[in-house]
Every structure is written in structure tokens, then in C-alpha cells.
Amino acid sequence: MRQFSCFPVLAAGITFVSHVHGLVSNSSINSQTRIAYAGSTGMTVSWNTFSKIDRPTVLYGESPFALTNWATSDVSVTYNTSLTYNNHVKITGLKPDTWYYYLPTSLMKNDTSAGPYKFKTSKPAGDFDPYSIAVVVDMGTMGPEGLYTSAGKGVSPNNILAPGENNTIQSLTAAVHDFEFLWHPGDLAYADYWLKEEIQGFEPNTTIEDGYKVYESILNEFYDEMTPITTSKPWMVGPGNHEANCDNGGTGGYTASICMPGQTNFTGFINHFRMPSDESGGVGNFWYSFDYGMTHFVQYDTETDLGHGLIAPDSPEGGSEDSGPFAVADAQAKWIAADLAKVDRSKTPWVVVAGHRPWYSSGSICTACQEAFESVFIQNNVDLVLSGHFHVYERNAPIKNGTIDPNELNNPSSPWYITNGAAGHYDGLDSFTYPLQPYHRYGLSTDDGIYGWSKLTFHNCTHLTHEFINSANGSVLDTATLYRDHECGRRLWPKGESN
Template structure:
């Protein structure tokens, strides 16, 4: 491929390169997100605030003849970088574009990157999506071949084992985008990792350096994927919380100090700054709830952490099970569920027959006695709408296990199973991997369970959804270390 440098790009990057000498572990963290099928958000990080973040793009690698700019260059206390966001509009759907932002770090020149815009609603061509939940940084500050005190050996990697990020990169030619509904990076584990002897101790005042270092490690590791594939995210509890504060870790017998809360670590601060999701395009709110069409499928991201409404206290709001001081993010009462009902009611099931919803927390799982894992309030708020509007599949994580369940409605199994059920199909896959690894399922598994993997299996993995046509959709659990499909099931819906 022909590489080139605009003179303006090179000159503009001098200040960034000077800063790189003291921040040489941080890269540009380039990432994409759909903005409808004719738009794309391009985001990246710099050490300085940009007055005019700009992206050059075009249909040929050596002819980036179009530009898009914004004035969005944002940061927060304790962050080491600025997050720059540019929305490109007026693109052709399902089309390959070449692009290159200005002020990328650690480079004097670079070949342009590429993205493919979204498939227009109604496009009947088969496509696949990669789904990960509860995925943290890998390597020396996260999931690796060893861990600290109290972490099971089953939850570490074997020498030379391929981790989930590496697996997603290896197979990135086989899916259109990555969907990550919550718990991103696990940077809030920094103090836990120090207490357990995995990371060297630091002072509380300097703790933000460790937190931001873990966060930046994760985004850097994911860049080979997110620079080319849209990265659609949702909120999880680890985007909200001071994991080191306010509770006792019953598994490791550690009580965390509630006073140790870094500004960027609380109330989804880093998450809100780092991403831009298509909420404006779908009438949603921030990076918290939104929807988008892609080919024959309508995808919906919901927020199980805040803004449940209906008089329910959400897990990450004051008084919730996580005890955080987070949200709400919309001042209108019941804003999320009103939006969700309107969104589901407006779906054109002829153009997009498949409706898939993701939220971080499950309410069906073989771990029913754990109030910190099962979100019954989420069930009360969301499930009636999923049943009413015929949602096909509900994805979650939070529990660091994999469990595929029978379609369910109000806790009752649909007798049709996967052969044209009326009830939504539930799958929980929080087995992507992070510092202290996997959890246990409760045995015997619940009656509605059809397949499960947990810490006993010592296997990290991700989900691959394939939409074959209007009637058949397949879910696969892909083992990261081998690429082997350990579980496969196909849902059939009788549709014309």
C-alpha cells in the first residue's frame, strides 16, 4: 500500500512527538463507532488539547481528498491524554474508506487506516459480529501467566496461550464489528492488584498513574482491532466504580478503603470521555443507551447500571447494590424505558427481522443466590418490553462465566426451545478474561441452562453471532486460546 504524509500532518505532530518522550507507553488508541450506515465516529487520543480535531478520508489510499473536523477534544482530572472525537457524515453505506486523523502519536508518517461503513437496513447478506463482555487489559498489568495472592491458578494463562484480544485480532476478518457491553479494561482493579502483590505498591496520591496506565494499556492493546472495526460499547459496573472502596471482597477476604476513589474512576468519567456512541442518531442518551441497524438486524444497547426508573434503584446509583454515586444520566423519569419501548415499537421487522439487545447484567443464571450478580430489578424493568416486542436474543455478562440458556419468559422455559420460540433467548458470556479471571457457576445448573463453562474449564472466550438470513442465526462460543468453537447453537424463527 502506498504511504504518504500531508505536510500539515507532520508539522502538527511535532508537539505530540515531543511529549511522547515522556509518555512512550501510550499510543493514539484509535477507535471507530457507527453513526448510522452513512456515518462513522473516529476517535483518538493526544497529549495536548486539539483546537480542531481533523480526519482526512477518501475512497483511495493515496487520495484522502475529504476532511471532517470537530471541536471535541476532552479530558478529565487525572487523565494523561485528551480524547478527540470527529463524526464523519455523508458516507456511502457498506463501503470501504481509507482515513487518517491528524496528530497521531509516535509516528512521523503512516499508511491510512480503513473502515467499512454499516450495512443498510434490509441488506439480506450474511454477516457476523464479535461480542465480548468483562474484558480487561492483558499482560504485565492484567491477565497473564501469573497473578497475585488469592487468585486461582485456573484463572491465569498458560505460557504462550493466546488471550482474547489476540484472538479477536487473529479472526478480525470474520466479523463486521465488536460489541462490548460493559466492564472495559478493569483499571479500577489497580489497588486490588497491589494488595495482592501482583503490582508494586504506590502511594495513594500516585494511584491515578497506575489506574490510567492500566486503562491506556487496554486501549493500546485493542487498537489493532478498533482502528479497523467499529467498537460498540455499553456501560458496566467497572466503568462506574471505585472497586477499591466501600465493600469487602468475600472471595479474597479484603476490605477496601472507601476513601480511595480517583476522579477519573468514578461515575463513568473515563467511559463518558473516551467513547462516542450513536445515541444522537437513535434518540438515546450518551454512551448509555442507543440502537442502530446493521443489515437484517436491529441492535439495542441498554444501561443496567443506572436510570432504571419506575421507582427502582439501579445497581450503580446511590443506594444500589454496588453502593456507587453514579447517574442518573437523563433528568426525565423513566427516560430509558420510555426510549426503549419507542425504539422497539418502531422496528421495521421486514427490513430488520432480528432484534438483539445487550445489557451488562443478567437476571437468568445458574448463580441465583448471588444478589450482586443477578439483577432482579433489571428483569422487572426490561423483560416485559423484550417479551412484548419479540426480542430474539438478550446478551449479558457481569458474571465471569459462560452460560447458554433456553428461551425464557417470566422464568418459564419456552417449550419450542430454539425452534421458533416466542420468548427471548438468553446468553451470558462474561468469560473474556481480566486480571483475576473466571467465576464459578452454581451446580447443578438451573433447569433452563443448556451449556456452561466456568473457572473449572480454565477457558477464556468470546461470542460470535452470525446472521445467515431472516430465519436463522447462530451463536458460537470461541475459545480464545485455540479458536475452537466449544458451543454452537442456531435459533430458528419462522419468518417470511
């Protein structure tokens, strides 16, 4: 990879390439431009094209009228059934907490009217200015190929959108200036629901041989829909079970016979994203960490590589997709322990972790995940554990080894657990298992028919607020503030404020 400076650019001098792949039938596919942090002084820019690019290049600068720097790579990759190539360029040596304008030089034809995009680099560790982030899990394609105002047979009427109701992608787009980045720990697009949608009469019929075209159509529609967010806000992703599958979606019995090469073993997920594992010693898009201001964030993998011979129930690693492992035995467990042990709490007093599957919920749980991760989170004083997979919103109390922390949110010594799998996808939300668990504090399920996302606000080094944002209208339906005595700043908020 090379970077050069002082490269004068005129808009008219930029060459855009658009060679249509033979399988493409949807001319509306855009370049799906997206960014991800590469340390506090770096950013990875990714985008898609119909043809392989020999030298993917990104022009950038601190002014939209002077993209005087450029970075290149040789990473332009695809897989057997993909309609596009994924291009990745890492820009390094940037100033922290600084706005930059950028433009890939080979955007698809229908993207050429876009001016330079812009991003802001990460706040460096030790910056105690307040900020907010957005978190979604289990968010699929919206509109006629996904979550919509109608659905197929068997889908609860509570789980479809009302006419004119905003979906979660629209809600995030409307609030894009209210958060610094979007964290998405698993289950993106739900393209593997293509067969379920057709069996239930929602999507037009196709043949098994052409199923990959429908799969790729749903996948590309989702990435297109995300572009208004992902061109300006880093999209930090993690693995979920739907990244490994080609038709999952509750159809049962079909997987082994119809999975096409390229749609199993996280292939699309591996090709489409580049997370900061190089900067943190992690592995690919599966486990990594990064600092942002006063917080150390850790993305971990509940789908594969649990270590100690553990396999999550119904996980891709243990299922018919034959997915993973992606490292030697116990590599993830050792990495998490080492990563958390070296956190400098004087600079990043908050430690927030996220993995796809929960082990504390009033429904679907992953006991193997609990065995793999809970003890190391407790030992290293993790503040908050985020998850999804169970398609509800459930805010729980802080918990340690199954026991509710007596302090609740007022300086607990246990991690706080929140599951929010209510972002929305084709067949929507799940039901709680009753009676609710004793650690349950607030929840929304299919009975409520409400989709939403999480907003985390780090006020200072001792107070962190979680809000559930109703996607339909942007209202806050649940809010709670965690107080932790990190001994590093003024206490500006009342201890343990919660609503």
C-alpha cells in the same frame, strides 16, 4: 462541525502533534484510534493525544492515495486525572457498505509511521446478506498489568494463562477479518483493579496519592492493546459497573476514601467514547440503537436509570460512587419501548439487545434489571438478549417470565438468553452456583479455565448462530442455531439446529 471535500493531501504535508503531558511516564502510549457507527452513512473517529487540539480533523477518501475529504469538530476533552485528551470527529454523508480510508491529522509521535487506516460503513437496513459480529463482555487489560501467566495471592491457578496461550484480545485480532464489528456491553480494562492487584502482590506498591497513575497506566495499556482491532472495526460499547469505579475489585471499604476526581461516575467512559445516541434518540454511551443489515441492535444500561425507582444491587447508582442517573426518571424505559415499537421487521427482522447484567443465570442475577426490561422485550418479540457481569459462559434456553419456551430454539416465542462474561481480566472466571438452573443448556466456568468470546452469524432472516470461540486456539467449543419464523425469506437451514 464542518466537512469539506476536494482537499488535496500529501503524506509529507500532514502535521502530527505530540506534546507530552507532565504526568506521562509511559512513552509507549499510542493514539488509541477507534471508530463507531454513526448510522449507516456515518462513522465517528476517536483518538487520543497528549494535548488539547483546537480543531480535531480526520482526512478520508475511498482510496488510500487520495484522502481528498476532511471532517472536523471542536471536541477534544479530558478529565482531572487523565494522561491524555480524547478527540472525536463524526464523518457523515458516506455511502453505506463501502470501504473508506482515513487518518486523524494529530496522531501521537509513535503512530506516525502508520499508513491510512480503513473502515467499512454499515450495511443499510434491509440488506439480507449474511454477516458475523463479535461480542465480548468483562474484558480487561491483558499482559503484565492484567490477565497474565501469573497473578497475586488468592487467584485460582485455573484463572491464569498458560505460557504462550493466546488471550482474548489476541484471538480477536487474529480473527478480525471474520466479523463486522465488536460489541462490548460493559466492563472494559478493569483499571479499577489496580489496588486489588497491589494488595495481592501482583503490581508494584504505590501510594494512595499516586494510585491514579497506576489506574491510568492500566487503562491506557488496555486501549493500546485494542488498537489493532478498533482502527478497522467499529467498537460499540455499553456501561458496566467497572466503568464507574476507581478501585472496586473486591477490596472493600476503600472506595469512598481513595476515589480520585475523574475516576468515578463513568467519567473515563463518557470521555473516551462516542456512541450513536444522537442518531437513535438515546443518551450518550449509555443507551442507543443502530441497524446493521437485517438486524436492529439495542444497547441498554443496567447500571443506572432503570426507571420506576429501581436500582440494581451493587450497581454504581446505588453504591458509594454516587453514579447517575443520566436522564429524567423513566427516560430509558420509555426510550426502549418507543425504539422497539418502531422497528420495521420487514427490513430488520432480527432484534438483538445487550446489557451488562443478566437476570437468568446459574449465579449472579439482577432482579431489578428483569423488572425494568423483560416485559418490554417480550412484548416486542426480541430474539436474543446478551449479557455478562457473571464471569462465566452460559447458554440458556429461550425464556419468558421464568418459564422455558417449549419450542426451545425451534421458533420460540420467547427471547433467547446468553451470558458470556468469560473474555478475561486480572483474576479471571467465576464458579456456577449448583445445582444449575433448569434453563441452563451449556456452560464454562473457572473449573474449565477457558476464556473466550461470542461470534454471532446472521445467515438470513430466519437463522442465527451463536458460537463460543476459545481464545486460546480459536476453536469453537459451543454452537447453537436459533430459528425464528420471521416470514421474510427462504428457509435455508434446518429448523432449530443445535450442537
